[in-house]
Amino acid sequence: xxxxxxxxxxxxxxxxxxxxxxxxxxxxxxxxxxxxxxxxxxxxxxxxxxxxxxxxxxxxxxxxxxxxxxxxxxxxxxxxxxxxxxxxxxxxxxxxxxxxxxxxxxxxxxxxxxxxxxxxxxxxxxxxxxxxxxxxxxxxxxxxxxxxxxxxxxxxxxxxxxxxxxxxxxxxxxxxxxxxxxxxxxxxxxxxxxxxxxxxxxxxxxxxxxxxxxxxxxxxxxxxxxxxxxxxxxxxxxxxxxxxxxxxxxxxxxxxxxxxxxxxxxxxxxxxxxxxxxxxxxxxxxxxxxxxxxxxxxxxxxxxxxxxxxx
Amino acid sequence: xxxxxxxxxxxxxxxxxxxxxxxxxxxxxxxxxxxxxxxxxxxxxxxxxxxxxxxxxxxxxxxxxxxxxxxxxxxxxxxxxxxxxxxxxxxxxxxxxxxxxxxxxxxxxxxxxxxxxxxxxxxxxxxxxxxxxxxxxxxxxxxxxxxxxxxxxxxxxxxxxxxxxxxxxxxxxxxxxxxxxxxxxxxxxxxxxxxxxxxxxxxxxxxxxxxxxxxxxxxxxxxxxxxxxxxxxxxxxxxxxxxxxxxxxxxxxxxxxxxxxxxxxxxxxxxxxxxxxxxxxxxxxxxxxxxxxxxxxxxxxxxxxxxxxxxxx
Numbered sequence: 354x355x356x357x358x359x360x361x362x363x364x365x366x367x368x369x370x371x372x373x374x375x376x377x378x379x380x381x382x383x384x385x386x387x388x389x390x391x392x393x394x395x396x397x398x399x400x401x402x403x404x405x406x407x408x409x410x411x412x413x414x415x416x417x418x419x420x421x422x423x424x425x426x427x428x429x430x431x432x433x434x435x436x437x438x439x440x441x442x443x444x445x446x447x448x449x450x451x452x453x454x455x456x457x458x459x460x461x462x463x464x465x466x467x468x469x470x471x472x473x474x475x476x477x478x479x480x481x482x483x484x485x486x487x488x489x490x491x492x493x494x495x496x497x498x499x500x501x502x503x504x505x506x507x508x509x510x511x512x513x514x515x516x517x518x519x520x521x522x523x524x525x526x527x528x529x530x531x532x533x534x535x536x537x538x539x540x541x542x543x544x545x546x547x548x549x550x551x552x553x554x555x556x557x558x559x560x561x562x563x564x565x566x567x568x569x570x571x572x573x574x575x576x577x578x579x580x581x582x583x584x585x586x587x588x589x590x591x592x593x594x595x596x597x598x599x600x601x602x603x604x605x606x607x608x609x610x611x612x613x614x615x616x617x618x619x620x621x622x623x624x625x626x627x628x629x630x631x632x633x634x635x636x637x638x639x640x641x642x643x644x645x646x647x648x649x650x651x652x653x654x655x656x657x658x659x660x661x662x663x664x
Numbered sequence: 665x666x667x668x669x670x671x672x673x674x675x676x677x678x679x680x681x682x683x684x685x686x687x688x689x690x691x692x693x694x695x696x697x698x699x700x701x702x703x704x705x706x707x708x709x710x711x712x713x714x715x716x717x718x719x720x721x722x723x724x725x726x727x728x729x730x731x732x733x734x735x736x737x738x739x740x741x742x743x744x745x746x747x748x749x750x751x752x753x754x755x756x757x758x759x760x761x762x763x764x765x766x767x768x769x770x771x772x773x774x775x776x777x778x779x780x781x782x783x784x785x786x787x788x789x790x791x792x793x794x795x796x797x798x799x800x801x802x803x804x805x806x807x808x809x810x811x812x813x814x815x816x817x818x819x820x821x822x823x824x825x826x827x828x829x830x831x832x833x834x835x836x837x838x839x840x841x842x843x844x845x846x847x848x849x850x851x852x853x854x855x856x857x858x859x860x861x862x863x864x865x866x867x868x869x870x871x872x873x874x875x876x877x878x879x880x881x882x883x884x885x886x887x888x889x890x891x892x893x894x895x896x897x898x899x900x901x902x903x904x905x906x907x908x909x910x911x912x913x914x915x916x917x918x919x920x921x922x923x924x925x926x927x928x929x930x931x932x933x934x935x936x937x938x939x940x941x942x943x944x945x946x947x948x949x950x951x952x953x954x955x956x957x958x959x960x961x962x963x964x965x966x967x968x969x970x971x972x973x974x975x976x977x
Contacts, residue, residue, distance in 0.1 A: 378876075379773065382770050382773050383773075383774065385770065386767070386770040386771060386773075386774065386783055387779075387783065389767065389787065389847075390782070390783045390786035390787050391786070392844070393786050393787050393789055393790050393844060393848065394786055394789065396790075396801040396804075396805070397789070399801070399804060399805070399812065400800070400801065400804065403804065411810055459691045459692050459695065460692065462688050462689075462691070462692065463688075463689055463691075463692035463693075465688070466685045466688050466689040467689075469682075469685055471678065471681075471682070472682050472685055473675060473678035473679045473681075473682050474679065474682075478689060478693070481693065481696070482692075482696065485696055485700040485701070487956075487957055487960055488704065488953055488956070488957045489700060489703065489704065489953050490700075490702075490703030490704045490705070490706045490707050490949070490950075490953065491703070491707070491932070491946065491948075491949020491950055491952060491953055492908075492929070492932050492933065492936060492945070492949050493706070493709060493710075493932065493936055493942060493945045493946040493949050494702075494703040494704075494705075494706025494707060494709055494946065494949070495699070495703040495706070496936060497706060497709065497714075497720065497942075498702050498703055498706050498720075499699070501716075501719065501720075502702070502720075503698070514695065514698075514699070515699050516699075517695050518691075518692050518695040518696050518699070520696075523692065547684060548684035548685055548688060549684065549688060552688070573792065577792075577793070577794035578794075579794060579795075579796050579909070579913075580908075580909060595794050595796050595797075598796050598797070598800070599796045599799075599913065602796070602799060602800060602803070602913075602916065603916070628803075628804055628807070628810070631800055631803075631804075632800070632804065634800075635797050635800050635801075638797070639793050639794070639797050642792055642793070643792075646789060646792060647785075650785050650788060650789075653788070654784065654785075654788065654852050657849070657852050657853055657856065658852065658853070658855075658856035658859070
């Protein structure tokens with residue numbers, strides 16, 4: 354142990370670097386942080402384990418991380434009539450793929466436009482985009498206009514179009530493209546290239562990091578969306594996965610909170626899928642994301658970092 | 665005189681040269697117009713006595729014009745929803761920011777790189793699931809009969825708690841869930857800022873004999889301040905708005921819990937979809953938007969005075 358006297362104040366000692374790592378304070382910090390990280394993971398483990406449990410085991414022992422008597426009965430119940438779930442997958446996959454491609458294209462193109470220095474009216478267009486982040490008409494006008502004026506209900510486009518453009522993503526791309534040296538742009542223009550060609554041949558390839566980032570976030574948003582399905586879709590065959598899950602939850606909640614239920618309802622309750630089935634449904638709807646997460650998470654994190662520092 | 669016409673024709677010339685760019689901007693601007701600006705025009709619905717068969721323009725104006733608003737502010741449920749919105753948002757903002765900061769500093773203290781990255785990844789994970797899925801998690805953990813929490817209580821010798829009948833508990837439950845889902849995401853942003861801090865500051869501090877805590881207090885926190893302020897700005901600007909999905913899906917919209925969990929957005933949703941009361945719901949929505957805009961402008965002005973780098977515009 355060394356001690357050092359500072360010019361003005363009390364004696365402060367600098368522990369040897371090795372010792373610094375094992376102080377009690379540090380241990381506590383490590384313990385709490387790792388504990389919180391495990392807590393973040395726990396619900397997922399609970400749901401995975403619970404989806405493989407029999408109804409009886411759930412009643413007796415509650416949800417376990419590792420069931421004693423693993424069974425596929427919940428999954429069988431869900432996949433007995435696979436039509437509904439397969440349909441949900443079809444819708445969600447279509448919406449995610451098409452929506453992400455279109456959205457990335459439109460947003461990045463707009464970001465490119467806003468990064469061009471000599472664009473006349475740039476201030477106006479920038480404000481036009483920015484203002485949508487600051488003010489909105491609200492849920493009601495949006496709903497009335499989308500359903501009554503555009504008639505955009507019960508269509509796959511209803512799940513794609515409303516959230517296609519986002520000011521935030523446009524600005525992310527714009528800021529990134531701003532940092533690309535303009536000599537590339539100028540020399541291309543001198544060579545007589547059209548704007549669109551410059552955008553697709555030069556800026557998109559150079560912008561891979563930011564494009565990858567917004568693609569991931571947009572895809573995640575489309576996959577997880579249930580709001581558009583709730584508000585704009587009535588037909589069963591067009592419901593995305595998250596909406597199917599939501600419906601399942603709503604039905605169960607409704608049935609479970611009815612006191613003194615009449616006989617038919619009691620009978621229905623007996624047939625209502627138990628928690629195991631709900632958990633299996635969660636695995637089916639969110640499973641793909643969880644599986645992809647380990648591979649994709651560093652891109653998400655990097656993307657947020659870039660956005661945070663530059664945005 | 666001559667200069668002005670020269671300027672005008674130069675601008676016009678610039679516009680002509682930019683026609684390709686305008687064309688490329690068209691899809692985004694058209695979609696923004698359709699889904700953001702048209703609804704803005706729809707705020708007149710709040711001043712009308714909207715009837716479905718008459719449409720927006722056919723419906724008669726309210727008499728007096730602000731009638732929808734006076735109904736709104738005399739409606740006890742609406743006022744309760746407004747109170748809940750503001751209080752819960754304040755709770756989330758304050759507690760959430762503090763916790764995210766603590767988490768950030770804690771993760772930053774981890775020296776082993778792999779462990780650090782693992783913690784970051786795990787705490788970030790809850791951000792990726794939809795609120796519907798979170799609702800399933802919650803119902804599994806808080807169920808009265810077989811829920812994880814209640815089983816734990818019983819095993820420890822305590823009484824069960826009927827969570828879905830106890831509105832008083834829910835602000836805290838929602839706070840915990842909010843932190844669970846959001847802390848990791850916010851921490852990533854803060855950690856990014858910390859990563860940009862010059863290592864030599866810390867070295868100099870160590871040479872001067874500063875303890876780790878002093879280093880944090882005098883280097884890390886002040887340099888994090890701009891980022892924290894921006895995040896707070898954005899959050900406070902939205903103080904009368906709430907994440908509809910969060911409240912609707914996690915509480916399962918159980919009426920018993922509305923006393924403490926009904927926020928303006930769930931109130932508007934019910935008025936729109938269940939009771940069909942367009943007047944009160946559109947008035948509430950317009951109220952949110954206007955207050956939100958004013959708040960952001962005020963917050964931005966304050967930020968600009970205090971710390972000019974932090975302002976949004």
